[in-house]
Amino acid sequence: MIEVSNLNVRLAGKPVVRDVSFTAEAGTLTAICGPNGSGKTTTMKAVSGELAYRGSVHMNGAEIGGLEPWQLAEMRGVLPQASSISFPFTVREIVRMGLASGRSRHPEQADRIATESLAAVDLSGFEGRLYQELSGGEQQRVQLARVLCQISEPITDGRPCWLLLDEPVSSLDISHQLAIMTLARQFARRGGGVIAVMHDLNLTALFADRMVLLKDGRLQAEGSVKDVLTDRHLQGVFGCNLRVNRVPADGASFVLAHSALGD
Ligand SMILES: Nc1ncnc2c1ncn2[C@@H]1O[C@H](COP(=O)(O)OP(=O)(O)O)[C@@H](O)[C@H]1O
Ligand SMILES: [Mg+2]
Numbered sequence: 001m002i003e004v005s006n007l008n009v010r011l012a013g014k015p016v017v018r019d020v021s022f023t024a025e026a027g028t029l030t031a032i033c034g035p036n037g038s039g040k041t042t043t044m045k046a047v048s049g050e051l052a053y054r055g056s057v058h059m060n061g062a063e064i065g066g067l068e069p070w071q072l073a074e075m076r077g078v079l080p081q082a083s084s085i086s087f088p089f090t091v092r093e094i095v096r097m098g099l100a101s102g103r104s105r106h107p108e109q110a111d112r113i114a115t116e117s118l119a120a121v122d123l124s125g126f127e128g129r130l131y132q133e134l135s136g137g138e139q140q141r142v143q144l145a146r147v148l149c150q151i152s153e154p155i156t157d158g159r160p161c162w163l164l165l166d167e168p169v170s171s172l173d174i175s176h177q178l179a180i181m182t183l184a185r186q187f188a189r190r191g192g193g194v195i196a197v198m199h200d201l202n203l204t205a206l207f208a209d210r211m212v213l214l215k216d217g218r219l220q221a222e223g224s225v226k227d228v229l230t231d232r233h234l235q236g237v238f239g240c241n242l243r244v245n246r247v248p249a250d251g252a253s254f255v256l257a258h259s260a261l262g263d
Pocket of ligand 1: 012014036
């Protein structure tokens with residue numbers, strides 16, 4: 001489990017995350033949603049162990065501030081929101097960075113994991129391509145393959161591993177969005193944990209188990225998608241006229257922007 005209690009982060013002297021508490025269970029996909037600037041990325045960076053914070057963040061029972069970098073690297077992989085790389089690395093070199101930061105592996109096993117990770121993000125055959133010469137969506141998938149090389153198993157030594165994904169599908173076409181969200185959900189169903197910052201409320205409704213809703217650095221709601229994805233919460237947080245509807249066949253939620261309809 002990841003337990004975040006009274007998380008506070010200040011950046012450049014300004015409080016950016018204020019008293020945020022939530023939990024994410026292994027076996028589930030937890031989505032963090034909220035407007036631009038609401039503190040989603042900052043929260044993810046704190047939970048990843050990349051930013052100083054006040055409060056507590058427990059990952060599998062340990063306060064992350066007390067873990068060594070290698071312990072964190074074996075327990076969680078991080079997909080940042082943006083990854084600009086200014087050197088001419090190949091795709092192969094970037095996924096190898098994931099292998100290097102995770103657990104040590106036999107060379108054949110490392111090769112197999114690299115090949116499988118690239119296949120999982122639909123980039124087989126891209127090994128020799130230069131990262132800088134790929135499209136934004138392809139670069140995002142290379143970064144995810146790097147994370148999957150680092151955290152290749154949802155459970156290691158009997159403990160869940162975590163994928164912390166900041167907008168994993170924001171640059172992707174619909175088919176790759178569905179493929180990557182399916183992959184993330186399968187990682188969770190196999191016993192791992194996933195926290196993903198999501199902008200697309202409909203993909204969130206389809207794939208997430210739980211939702212954390214932020215506004216102005218504060219928690220507005222936390223719970224099951226059914227309880228959090230409501231007209232009242234969404235209108236309060238996003239300030240526009242959204243309505244949550246249900247597909248009759250299976251009752252899955254979808255969100256319609258009524259403002260756009262002149263309603
Ligand atoms: N390095 C920084 N220094 C100062 N303020 C920052 C920094 N990074 C982010 N912020 C501010 O913190 C707030 C939250 O940012 P962020 O967590 O990136 O939001 P989100 O991911 O929800 O869009 C924003 O107002 C942003 O301008
Ligand atoms: Mg962000």
